[in-house]
Every structure is written in structure tokens, then in C-alpha cells.
Amino acid sequence: MSLGDNYHRVLESIAAACAKSGRAAGDVHLIAVSKTHPVAAVDAIAALGQVDFAENRIAELADKKQSAAAKGIRWHLIGQLQTNKVKLLDADVLLHSLDRISLAEKLDQRFAALGQKVQALIQVNCSREPNKSGVALADFDALVDRLASAKNIEIKGLMTMAENSTDEKTIRSAFAELRELSHKLAARQIFTGYTGMLSMGMSGDFEYAIAEGATHVRIGSAIFGSR
Numbered sequence: 280m281s282l283g284d285n286y287h288r289v290l291e292s293i294a295a296a297c298a299k300s301g302r303a304a305g306d307v308h309l310i311a312v313s314k315t316h317p318v319a320a321v322d323a324i325a326a327l328g329q330v331d332f333a334e335n336r337i338a339e340l341a342d343k344k345q346s347a348a349a350k351g352i353r354w355h356l357i358g359q360l361q362t363n364k365v366k367l368l369d370a371d372v373l374l375h376s377l378d379r380i381s382l383a384e385k386l387d388q389r390f391a392a393l394g395q396k397v398q399a400l401i402q403v404n405c406s407r408e409p410n411k412s413g414v415a416l417a418d419f420d421a422l423v424d425r426l427a428s429a430k431n432i433e434i435k436g437l438m439t440m441a442e443n444s445t446d447e448k449t450i451r452s453a454f455a456e457l458r459e460l461s462h463k464l465a466a467r468q469i470f471t472g473y474t475g476m477l478s479m480g481m482s483g484d485f486e487y488a489i490a491e492g493a494t495h496v497r498i499g500s501a502i503f504g505s506r
């Protein structure tokens with residue numbers, strides 16, 4: 280199987296999952312997760328029309344962002360960001376992993392100093408696994424309250440990772456919980472730029488995520504192969 284075949288198969292599966300849950304195919308956006316794979320693979324997939332790419336390490340993202348030959352790529356950071364690496368984040372990268380107040384404060388300071396705004400999603404630990412990243416549900420409101428006054432961060436939506444499980448009910452309940460949390464947050468009208476973006480679903484569970492309302496799925500191995 281070539282990268283192109285993998286890519287088109289993933290697009291077809293996304294379209295099929297949309298159809299199955301009565302959603303328009305254009306409702307769900309694919310983010311191609313290129314972590315650990317060479318920039319040549321990014322260029323190859325970008326040449327097929329793919330715009331959104333994600334990395335989980337900021338240094339690797341910065342490298343690929345610089346060296347990709349393809350134009351017009353939209354980069355996403357989906358892994359944990361240490362506060363001492365905030366300076367490596369550009370304002371045109373969407374951060375999916377805003378998960379704590381200390382990071383919110385560093386980001387707000389940094390982008391205030393630059394006179395820019397950074398766009399971010401709040402990552403929530405919906406699966407409640409102790410060593411999973413994402414803000415704990417119990418701490419979500421406190422993080423939202425702090426972000427409400429962060430003038431240089433624009434919150435667009437929420438992100439989660441489901442439990443690494445084969446049980447459909449377990450996986451879907453995490454995704455459903457994120458969707459409900461997002462509805463409640465949108466109703467509170469705290470963030471003016473909030474679009475209800477829901478980043479959820481990976482190679483193994485994106486069909487369930489689409490059934491539960493994902494707007495963006497983050498798919499790596501099904502496109503680029505195993506890592």
C-alpha cells in the first residue's frame with residue numbers, strides 16, 4: 280500500500296462514517312498526524328490536497344514547518360507543551376493540548392508580548408485515566424475561568440483522547456462527554472471565538488468519534504504506517 284492509497288482509504292472511511300451517522304462529509308476534517316515520519320511524507324500527502332498536519336512535539340513541528348516544501352500547510356500541536364517551550368510555538372499553529380493554568384498563563388504572557396493571539400483547544404481527560412494528559416474534569420471550570428481573562432488566547436473548542444480500549448461503549452462515552460461539555464461551554468458564551476471544534480478520534484477509534492460529533496479527527500498510523 281502506498282501513502283496515497285492509505286490516505287484515500289482514510290478519506291473514504293471518514294466519508295462512510297459521516298454517512299452512517301447522518302452527517303455531511305464536509306463536517307469532519309482530517310488532521311494527518313505525521314509525528315516520527317519524515318518531512319518527505321508530509322510533502323507527499325500535502326501534494327494530494329491535505330492541508331492540516333499535526334505533530335506531538337513542538338521541536339519536531341518547528342523543524343517540519345520550516346523544511347516542508349508544500350505551501351499552505353496548517354500545523355497543529357497535539358502533544359503536551361512544556362511551559363519552557365512556549366517560545367517555540369508560532370501564532371499560526373493550533374494548540375490542541377491546553378490543559379493547565381500554568382500553561383495558559385505562559386501562553387497569554389508570550390503572545391501579549393508579541394502582540395498576537397494564539398488559537399487553542401482545551402484538552403480534557405474524559406477517560407479519567409490517571410496518567411493520561413488533559414485537564415481533569417474536576418479542574419475544568421477553574422481552567423475555563425482563568426482562560427476567560429486571557430486576552431491573547433482564543434479558545435476554539437475541546438480535545439480529548441479516549442481510553443485505549445476495544446469496548447465501543449467505553450470509547451464512545453468519553454467522546455460523548457466531550458461533546459456535552461462543549462455544548463455547555465458554548466451556551467455560557469465565555470469565549471467569543473468559540474466555534475465548537477471537537478478534536479477527537481485517532482486511527483483506531485475515529486468512526487466512533489464521528490458518530491459522537493467529532494469535527495476534527497487526528498489520524499497518524501492509518502495514513503503513514505506504524506511508528
Ligand SMILES: *Cc1c(COP(=O)(O)O)cnc(C)c1O
Nearest residue numbers: 312335357481482497498499500
Ligand atoms: C499520535 C497521536 C494521534 C494519532 O494516533 P494514530 O493512532 O497513529 O492515528 C492522535 N492524537 C494524539 C494526541 C496523538 O499523540
